[in-house]
Amino acid sequence: IRPYEGSLIEEAFQKQRSLKILDLRKKRGKRLVFLARKDNLQSVLVIPLIKNSELIGGLLMYVKEGKPLEIFEDEFIEKYAKIITLVLSNIG
Numbered sequence: 001i002r003p004y005e006g007s008l009i010e011e012a013f014q015k016q017r018s019l020k021i022l023d024l025r026k027k028r029g030k031r032l033v034f035l036a037r038k039d040n041l042q043s044v045l046v047i048p049l050i051k052n053s054e055l056i057g058g059l060l061m062y063v064k065e066g067k068p069l070e071i072f073e074d075e076f077i078e079k080y081a082k083i084i085t086l087v088l089s090n091i092g
Contacts, residue, residue: 046058
């Protein structure tokens with residue numbers, strides 16, 4: 001079994017791009033709806049961490065309900081994800 005099977009990280013990897021989900025309650029999956037309600041989360045940015053065409057992880061940034069979503073438009077986050085990918089691929 002693959003650790004990311006059926007996850008948002010896998011979905012982003014398959015699309016080869018970041019995912020922006022503005023309303024977690026409208027996304028499929030009971031776990032997402034549970035997390036959204038439990039922690040008052042509204043949105044998530046999912047960035048797949050890819051090295052040599054292989055999925056090595058994912059970066060998820062959640063936004064609480066009522067908070068601005070401008071952070072999803074910040075180029076720094078995508079650049080930060082590339083640094084994380086580089087670091088993770090060189091561990092071990």
